[in-house]
Amino acid sequence: MDKVLSLSKRRGFVFQSSEVYGGLGSTWDYGPLGVELKRSVKEAWWRSVVSERDDVVGLDAAILMHPRVWEASGHVENFSDPLVECRQCHRRFRQDQLETDACPECGGDFTEPRRFNLMFRTFMGPVEDSSNEVFLRPETAQGIFVNFQNVQTATRKKLPFGIAQIGKAFRNEITPGNFTFRTREFEQMEIEFFVKPGSDDEWLQQWVRARFDWYVNYGIRPGNLRLREHCRR
Numbered sequence: 001m002d003k004v005l006s007l008s009k010r011r012g013f014v015f016q017s018s019e020v021y022g023g024l025g026s027t028w029d030y031g032p033l034g035v036e037l038k039r040s041v042k043e044a045w046w047r048s049v050v051s052e053r054d055d056v057v058g059l060d061a062a063i064l065m066h067p068r069v070w071e072a073s074g075h076v077e078n079f080s081d082p083l084v085e086c087r088q089c090h091r092r093f094r095q096d097q098l099e100t101d102a103c104p105e106c107g108g109d110f111t112e113p114r115r116f117n118l119m120f121r122t123f124m125g126p127v128e129d130s131s132n133e134v135f136l137r138p139e140t141a142q143g144i145f146v147n148f149q150n151v152q153t154a155t156r157k158k159l160p161f162g163i164a165q166i167g168k169a170f171r172n173e174i175t176p177g178n179f180t181f182r183t184r185e186f187e188q189m190e191i192e193f194f195v196k197p198g199s200d201d202e203w204l205q206q207w208v209r210a211r212f213d214w215y216v217n218y219g220i221r222p223g224n225l226r227l228r229e230h231c232r233r
């Protein structure tokens with residue numbers, strides 16, 4: 001990992017954020033080559049899911065949304081990880097990622113787990129009280145859902161059709177991963193595709209196949225790709 005990191009930096013792909021001030025954990029800046037690469041990926045994706053299809057339209061929703069959006073979606077209540085703290089060295093961990101009951105750093109024991117909400121909070125306007133609290137979106141999907149009616153009315157689309165979006169999302173991960181693989185600020189490319197009840201399985205299969213082929217088309221070996229079953233509502 002250190003080699004990849006140092007190569008990415010030397011060639012101008014990815015730099016540690018705020019490096020001259022010691023760096024900010026788990027945030028990364030894309031350099032001259034990195035930004036071109038990222039733009040190319042986003043443009044290729046947008047072409048294949050929006051420009052070249054007549055059943056998907058685009059959207060660019062704001063990062064800040066009404067707090068009630070996140071109540072309705074269940075994020076305020078449920079978007080959390082179990083956090084434990086070592087009583088000796090006071091390092092914090094995600095309980096569900098620990099393999100033992102003892103602190104991996106010092107062997108100390110842990111506090112009882114508490115639910116830690118992963119949404120970043122800030123305040124809208126000059127008064128910092130709870131009535132002005134807003135969240136940086138933890139995913140782009142809700143911007144699509146709350147605009148469904150607007151988009152449908154404006155475009156006169158009929159089912160089945162989809163809405164695509166590329167944008168930043170933020171999650172205050174307790175333990176971010178290596179390098180750019182699990183970061184607290186990241187960019188998502190996402191489609192919500194709306195279908196008539198009963199045709200969902202058929203459409204899901206079509207999309208899974210289309211997206212899988214897209215990666216293979218750009219040279220990724222199928223053996224390096226893994227399809228993951230997502231839960232159904």
Ligand SMILES: [Zn+2]
Binds near residue numbers: 086090091108
């Ligand atoms: Zn410890």
